Amino acid sequence: MKYIHIALFALVTFTGCRKFLDVTPNDKVFENELFNSRDGFESALADVYYGITNPNLYGRQLKYGMLDAMAGYWNIPAQQNPYSNVIGLNYQLPVYQTMLSNIWSGLYTAINKTNTILKNIENIKGDQYYDLIKGEATGMRAFAHLELLRLFGPVISQEGAGAKAIPYYAAAGNLPQPLISAGEVISRIDKDLADAELLLKNDTIKTIGRSTNGNGFGTIRYNSLIDRRGIRMNYYAVLGLKARLSMWAGKTDEAYTRANAVITQLETNRDAAIRLVGSSDVSARNKRFSVENLFGLYIYNHRDMLAGYLPDFSATATPTLVPQYTYLMNNLYKNSVHGSVNDYRWINWFGVIGTSQYRFTKFEIDTLPSSSQDQYEVSLLALPEMYFIMAEAKAATDPALAMQLLNKLRFSRNLTTGIPYDPATTTPEVVMNFIIDESRKEYPGEGYVYLMYKRMFRPLVRPTGTIPADLTIYHLPLPVDESIYNNTK
Amino acid sequence: MQLTVNWRKRHAPTYRSVFMHDWIRLPIKFIMKLSTAVLLIAMLSASVMASSQTVTLSAKNVSLKTVLLAVQKQTGYTYWANKELLQSACCLNVHAENMPLEQFLTLALKGTRIKARIEEGTIVLSQQKTAPSPLSLLIAPDTIPAQVITGVVQLKDGLGAPTPLAGATVSEKGVNGNATATNERGEFRIKVRTGATLIITHVSIEPYAVRLSDNQTSVKAEVNLKESLAGKDVVVTGYFTRKKETFTGASTTITRKELQKFNNNNIFSIIQTLDPAFRVQENNIAGSDPNRLPDINIRGISSVGSNVNLPLIIIDGFQGTLQQLYDMDVNRIESISILKDASATILYGSRAGNGVLVIETRLPKSGKFTVSYDFKGSATLVDLSDYNLMNASQKLEYEKLAGIYQYKDPADPQWTADYTMKLNNLYRDRQLAVQSGVNTYWLKQPVQSTFSTGHSIRAEGGNQEVRYSIDGNYADFKGAMKGSGRTRYGAAFNLIYRIPNKVTFRNNASFQGTKEYNSPYGSFSLYTKMNPYERIYDDNGKLIPRYNDLGQYFTSFAGGVSYNPLYNASLPYKNFNNSSILTNNLSIEWFIGSGFKLNAVGVLSKTFNDGELYISPYNTRFISESSDTRKGLYAVNNGGATQYQANLTLQYGKTLGLHSLNAAVIGEARSSKIDGRSDTLRGFVDDRFVSPSLALGYSSMRPTYTSVPERLLGLASNLHYDYDQKYLADFSYRVDGSSKFGEDNRFGSFWSVGLGYNLHKEKFFHVNGVDMFRVFANLGETGNENFTADMTTTAYLFSPDARYYKKNTTMYVSQGNPSLTWPKIFQKSAGIDAAFWNQRINVRLNVYERTTNRMISAITVAPSLGFADNRFYENLGEVRNRGFELSSTVMVYSNPQKQLYWSLNFAAVKNQSKLVKISDELKKLNESLVAKESNGDIKRISAYYEENQSLSVFRAVRSLGIDPATGRELYLDLNGNRTYTWNAQNQIVAGDKEPRLSGTFGTDLSWKGLSVRLFFYYTLGADIYNTTLVDKVENASPYMNADLRILEQRWKTPGDVAMYKGISDQTATQLTTRFVQKENTLRLASLNVNYDFMKVKLAKYRIQRLRLNFSTNDVFRLSTIRMERGIDYPFARTYNLGLTVEY
Structure with a gap:
């Protein structure tokens, strides 16, 4: 009996001790405190998106910066330009090493953040938004891995799916993961996307659309999860990513089906409000065609990031990145076969000051955020890509359909005259060339073209000359630190 | 405050069989805080049992031991007696049937002089008392009327109840041969004449006299420990x-x-x-x-x-x-x-x-009541002897040789001509300046020789029951750089109240304050780089702010514009930090009796800090800021700390014949919270008005604010046993819980076991000349909690900039490792303490091995883990430190008659660390530690971690020296091939910064009141990477001043056998073994002269003590290598003059 008392007494004091010792510094927020209510998940999730708005990632380098310098959109002098050493595609240069290593660790940091969220998600099991948060985090994990695969992975059409790609982090932990084959990475991304699709099946984007605020009038406690779904990992973004993934994997039929599903669903559900632009959408204030974004990234300080690089607000000072205006005009936008002076993209995105000061003005922001949020969106995945995927998937087997899809997209760009299909001359290769040219017109400033060439393993066509397709130019090296610190076999 | 207690002597040996190791068996882990005391009491009552055992035994001529063993078998009662006692009783005859134990024992021991008692399950045997100890009685000559005096001598040492002083001589003054010694309880008996004076002497006390009154028969003398010994033979x-x-x-x-x-x-x-x-x-x-x-x-x-x-x-x-x-x-x-x-x-x-x-x-x-006052004056003289810079003409000559006045751009002859002309003009101006005698000694500009004073005063007094002291101190120490220094002040009040042998209460309140103020002159290195051919002031006596100025559009040519650091120093400036700490320490000690003592301590302390840094908007560092709103800087910070601690200590002491036992259980709770806040403002329009309220804005969006709480709970126990003070054993155990550790690893346990052997107490060791010879050894495991909460948990911050659409985010800032746990430090240690020939020679030798397991280190990880800064903390690696410490003192000459003593001392220390186990991650850490410059050059040595290497090794590429033909450095690669190209892959372990041996030696001479002491400090065999040679001889920019060797010892023409590369070679010198040098140093660390005035002479001024003192530290320093020391702040020597008066 005595011993029981002693034990009880000890137990009480012991728990008292634990409580006494349970103090943490308040100059920071710690994981266990952050993730015990939905608020914490909301702000941690916001950090995942905010993290990738960094200029090292989608704020610059993965958009108009490094990737589009590589694709040759800009007229970069041999000296006195931060991108002078980029156009040479010599990835061993320190400038590349730094940029690539920032991209690599930036995207993996986003993955680590999502994994931390997912590790703690069961703390709010039963919350009304549990599925949404878990779905967004899972989708973002897939998105970031797919981006890494596209950048640092092999050229699958050449090297096969068995080629070593990148590590996949499916859970939080301290141990580095081994590099796995592209095929394995793809199947893991596919699984994450399937999970996300299921979790996001009740996404409010289906009912209130991509840009509406789901918080009703007079809401006291703002819920960021249901506001402007188009800038978050949403249901349609997951569907679109699935199509992008299939295309990257070389499964064209699957890609066609998946891309078609996106378009069909969006056409049948107009409430989602994601559609190709029409004449009413295109104005000086809306050059970014944000209404087409399946997944946009909202960068509130995008103007600061653009400053010096591209015209951010009708600036007249010479920016670092000047477009290859004449080349783009003569060879693409005003191309005698598929171009037109009426092309919305040409009209809205390019400008001349005086006689020869060329400007790429697509990202100019002329108002405060409150009046036109669309101006702050950077596209991570947009509807046109679905058309390109479908067209490319059918280029060989059904060139007529491919041309039809391409023309549909072109029509929305105010290229009202379709490119006629002629079974005799419009060979699959011709179709492919149309697709590539149209993509080059569609994606200046978007970091799309270099990766497109890489996937297709085609020569990198640039105004300064064409570089033959070669693994050396399409293999971005892993950061040196990765090979030093990750020696998992 | 804990007290000096010798439990063995203070408590009469009443037997009781509470073995302290019973306590140890308790589930100590679960007892925390107050439960300590409660549980102990519970255990005590549990161990009391009724005794109603009986014995059946019949034997003849058996030994006592046999009988007792039989009893133990039947009753379970153990016995306790010393060996002699057991052997003294043989041939017992007993016959008993079902006889109660006590009765049986009386029967069995009949006829012996042994007494038996039963105490809590143990039969305790002791010698029957007959007469007082034979030591304590000596009969005085029976001629004069005499009386017997009984008394007790007790020693006061510290605050506790006085302890009996055994072996003290008590003698009657003026009667030769009438003396006795105190027994182990401090008691004595002596027959003396009426009204005599007793003199008590002992090695550890000053002679003590007691004058007896006519009819006094008992004496209680409390004597003080000799001051020179106070604290000397105790360990706190x-x-x-x-x-x-x-x-x-x-x-x-x-x-x-x-x-x-x-x-x-x-x-x-x-x-x-x-x-x-x-x-x-x-x-x-x-x-x-x-x-x-x-x-x-x-x-x-x-x-x-x-x-x-x-x-x-x-x-x-x-x-x-x-x-x-x-x-x-x-x-x-x-x-x-x-x-x-x-x-x-x-x-x-x-x-x-x-x-x-x-x-x-x-x-x-x-x-x-006494008042003592201490004055200290100190003169500080700057020591620039390590600098060996070029003078004006040498510098100009070097510049010419380095080729900075030549320029050629083959593509642009016009520009070449223009620029060359400018350079020629510059050279001619400088040449003229040198010829006209300009040779500015920049080094002395920011430094000063200073005289600082310090005062401290103390008053104290009281009686047996109440004692108090109050003290205060103030000292302003001025540093060698102009305008720098440190002011310290403090006060304390101490109160002690005692009820002798019952309770001691002590309260100590203290205040300590510091103001540190830093020099407006900035880093000393600025002045070592200034060119000596530049004037400080122009012809009008005004400061020249800019140098090396070729005019508009040319500011970045020819090394660029440089600024006069004295101009910046002349601007309004503030840079200080104040801190003060208030502490109240309350302790209550309760002598419970029967060997127990309870001590409760409560401490509360509060720290206040504040600091300011102001830099004028006209400071040249803001020269490129275009807007006034960004010029100037005012940083204000304040903060503090609140700490409290409560301890409860229960001690128990017991002596049982020659056995002696001390035990203690300690419960402890500690809490500390450190707070801080700082703001940085900028944008000052006019530097005459220095106030944060006149700033145009903040330099960052928000203040920094920190609040770091830390809490600790501990439960410790210690058991000390010794036998006759010969064999010693110590066991300790502690459980700690700390808030700093991850939730899964809050608690850790630590232990130690120690054994000692006082050989000099052994009869067989009574060798002539050996006063003391003791050995000890111990081993145990302790911890180290040097870390912060964000090492164990992932942390997030909010930032005004971090926002996604309308939502502010929690920014992920660091990765935690919840499984991080206490590093364990396993130590083995042993030592010898010996003294010979009346303490003429003292020797101490300690050896140790300390192994740190699960060292906490920051681990760099693969970037694909996505951790903030690519790192987290992990328990990794194992470091072993091995070494020894030897110290000895030799009294070379000792003449008590003349009060002349001369002694020498010597100490040597060696420590060697070794990484026993190292993780792959830590090995990789090496790469990230390499201090690469932005262009990839490696000029700085960095820590290098490799298994079986010391923690202090560094690497460099093997060098063959400078090739006389080309003036370029020749390297040796890993395969032994010669090469001109430096490659990081060819680095080898080039040296170990840890000295092979270091220590002190010195001498101490004292004659009457005068004493002179010298202490030398030496280090032997450290490998030093001589940064002066790298930075000031080879990698120095030719536009700045540098070491003279740059001119004299660099390679100039083919055939030169030079130590340093070609004089015009401006490429970076990277890490090579050429600069690794073995360093042996010797410095006179301190020199003290003390003079104590004779008490007799002082008495008429009612002064109790007067002492004069002169001391100086670092009088000289000799080194086998020549290297600049004191880069940002020069070294200085301090000479102190002290005066102590006590009324």
């Missing part, structure tokens, strides 16, 4: 005090007496001089900056990182900071104990791994 652990003789750990105690002799305000250099195992890392960068706290460690470094090897500092039982100790007035200190190994430090458990410094402040003396 901070929880309680132990006699050094019975201590089983390695420690050094420094008493006030010794501190006084040094008369030096730098406590750390005193400690290092007296115990070289205590290291103060020489800081080449900070020099003698009074505002830079030194980096200290005990027995070498065991963890990788900055400031992780700092020992725990305990001031009056309460955890203090390095700064607190640094700023403490030496006059307040009673003793400093350096606890080094597991047995000595174990009671600090999780905090003990780096060793412990225990500082006890002075206690009030009882007796007459």
Whole structure:
């Protein structure tokens, strides 16, 4: 009996001790405190998106910066330009090493953040938004891995799916993961996307659309999860990513089906409000065609990031990145076969000051955020890509359909005259060339073209000359630190 | 405050069989806080049992032992008796049937002189008392009327109840041969004449006289410990005090007496001089900056990182900071104990791994009210002898040779001509300046020789029951850089109230303040680089702000514009930090009786800090800022700390014949919270108005705010046993819980076992000339809790910039590792203490091995893990420190008649660290540690971690020297091939910064009141990477001043056999073995002269004591290598003059 008392007494004091010792510094927020209510998940999730708005990632380098310098959109002098050493595609240069290593660790940091969220998600099991948060985090994990695969992975059409790609982090932990084959990475991304699709099946984007605020009038406690779904990992973004993934994997039929599903669903559900632009959408204030974004990234300080690089607000000072205006005009936008002076993209995105000061003005922001949020969106995945995927998937087997899809997209760009299909001359290769040219017109400033060439393993066509397709130019090296610190076999 | 207690002697030996190891068996882990006392009482009552056993035994001519063993078998009662007693009784005859035990024992022992008692399950046998101990009675000559005096002599040492003084001689004054000695209870009996005076003498006390009144028959004398011995033979652990003789750990105690002799305000250099195992890392960068706290460690470094090897500092039982100790007035200190190994430090458990410094402040003396005053004046002289810079004409000559006045651009002859003309003009101007005698000695511009003063005053007094002291101190130390210094002030009030042998109550309130102020002159290195051909003032006596100015559009040519640091120093400037700490320490000690003592301590302390830094908007650092809103800087910070601690200590002491037992259980709770806030403002329009309220804005969006709470709970127990003070054993165990550790690993347990053997107490060891010879050994495991909460949990911050759409985000800032756990430090230690020939020679030798397991280190990870800064903390690696400490003192000459003494001392210390086990991650860390410049050059040595190497090794590429033909350096690659190209892959371990041996030696001469002391400090065989040669001879920019060797010893023409590369070669010199040099140093660390005036002479001025003192530190320093020291702040020598008066 005595011993029981002693034990009880000890137990009480012991728990008292634990409580006494349970103090943490308040100059920071710690994981266990952050993730015990939905608020914490909301702000941690916001950090995942905010993290990738960094200029090292989608704020610059993965958009108009490094990737589009590589694709040759800009007229970069041999000296006195931060991108002078980029156009040479010599990835061993320190400038590349730094940029690539920032991209690599930036995207993996986003993955680590999502994994931390997912590790703690069961703390709010039963919350009304549990599925949404878990779905967004899972989708973002897939998105970031797919981006890494596209950048640092092999050229699958050449090297096969068995080629070593990148590590996949499916859970939080301290141990580095081994590099796995592209095929394995793809199947893991596919699984994450399937999970996300299921979790996001009740996404409010289906009912209130991509840009509406789901918080009703007079809401006291703002819920960021249901506001402007188009800038978050949403249901349609997951569907679109699935199509992008299939295309990257070389499964064209699957890609066609998946891309078609996106378009069909969006056409049948107009409430989602994601559609190709029409004449009413295109104005000086809306050059970014944000209404087409399946997944946009909202960068509130995008103007600061653009400053010096591209015209951010009708600036007249010479920016670092000047477009290859004449080349783009003569060879693409005003191309005698598929171009037109009426092309919305040409009209809205390019400008001349005086006689020869060329400007790429697509990202100019002329108002405060409150009046036109669309101006702050950077596209991570947009509807046109679905058309390109479908067209490319059918280029060989059904060139007529491919041309039809391409023309549909072109029509929305105010290229009202379709490119006629002629079974005799419009060979699959011709179709492919149309697709590539149209993509080059569609994606200046978007970091799309270099990766497109890489996937297709085609020569990198640039105004300064064409570089033959070669693994050396399409293999971005892993950061040196990765090979030093990750020696998992 | 813990007290000196010798439990064995103070408590009459009433037997009781409470074995302390019974307590140890308790589930100690679960007892925390107050439960300690409750549980102990519960256990005590549980062990009391009724005795109604019977014995059946029939035997003839058996030994007592046989009988007792039989009894034990039947009743389970064990016995306790000493060996002689057992052997003294043989041939017993007993016959008993079912006889009660007590009756049986009486029967069995009939006819012997042995008495038996039963106490709680144990039969305790003792000698029957007959007469008083034969020692204590000596009959005085029976001629004069005499009476027998009985008495007791007790020794007062510290605050506790006085302890009996055994072996003291009590003699009658004036009667030769009438003397006796006190027994082990301090008692004596002596027959003396009526009205005689008793003189009590003993080696440890000053002679003590008692005048007897006519009819007095008993005497109680309380004598003070001889001042020179006070604290000398005890070890203060901070929880309680132990006699050094019975201590089983390695420690050094420094008493006030010794501190006084040094008369030096730098406590750390005193400690290092007296115990070289205590290291103060020489800081080449900070020099003698009074505002830079030194980096200290005990027995070498065991963890990788900055400031992780700092020992725990305990001031009056309460955890203090390095700064607190640094700023403490030496006059307040009673003793400093350096606890080094597991047995000595174990009671600090999780905090003990780096060793412990225990500082006890002075206690009030009882007796007459006394006032003492101490004055200290110190002169500081800057030491620039390590600098060997070029003068104006040498510098110009070097510039010419380095080719900075030549320019050729083949593509642009026009530009070449223009620019060459400008360069020629520049050269001619400088040449003219040199010819006209300009040779500015920049080094002396920012420095000064100073005289600083310090005062401390103390008043104390009281009686047996109440004692008090009050003290105050103020010292303003001015540094060698103009406008820098440190002001320290403090006050304390001490009150002690005692009910003798019942309760002692002590309250100590103290205040300590510091103001550190830094020089407006900036870093000293600015001045070492200035060109001597430049004038400071123009012809009108105005400061020249810009140099090397070729005019508009040319500001970045020819090395660029440089600015006069004296111009910046002339602008309004503020840079100070104040800190003050208030501490109240309350202790109540309750002598419960029967060997128990309870001690409760409560400490509360509050620290206040504030600081300001103001830089004028006209400072040249803002020259490129275009807007006024960004010019100028005003940083304001304030903060503080609140700490409290409560301790409850239950001690038990018992002596049983020659067995002696001391036990203690300690419960401890500690809490500290450090707060801070700082704002940085910018945008000042006019530098005449210096106020934060006149700033145009903040330089960052928000203030920084920190609040770091830390809590600790500990339960410790200690059991000490000794037999006849010969064989000693110590067992300790501590459980700690700390808030700093991850939730899964809050608690850790630590232990130690120590054994000692006092050989000199053995009869067989009574060799002539050996006064003392004791050996000890111990082993144990302690911890180290140098880390922060964000190492264990992932942390997030909010930032105004971090926002996604309308949602502000929690920014992920660092990755935590919840499984991070206590590093364990396993220590083995052994030592010998010996004294020979009447203490003429003292020798101490300690050896140790300290292994740090699960060292906490920052691990760089693959970027694909996505961790913030690509790192997190992990328990990795194992470091082993091995070494020895040897110290000896030899009294070369001793003449008590003439009061002339001369002694020599010598100490040597060696420590070697070795990485025993190292993870792959830590190996990889090497790569990230390499201090690469932005262009990939590697000029700085960096730490290098490799298995079986010391923690202090560094790497470099093997060099064959400078090729006389080309003036280029020739390297040796890993395969032994010669090459001109430097490649990081070819680096080898080039040296070890740790000295092979270091220590002190010195001498001490005293004659009457005068004493002279010298201490030399030496280090042998450290490998040094001579940064001066790299930075100031080879990698120096030709546009700046540099070491003279750049001109004299660099290669100039083919065939030159030179130490240094070609004079016009401006390529970067990277790490090579060419600059690794073996360093042996010797410095006169301290020189003290003390003079104590004779008491007799002082008496007529009613002065009790007057002492004069002169001391100086670092009088000279000899080194085998020539290197610039004191980069940001020069080294300085200080000469102190001290005066102490006591009324």
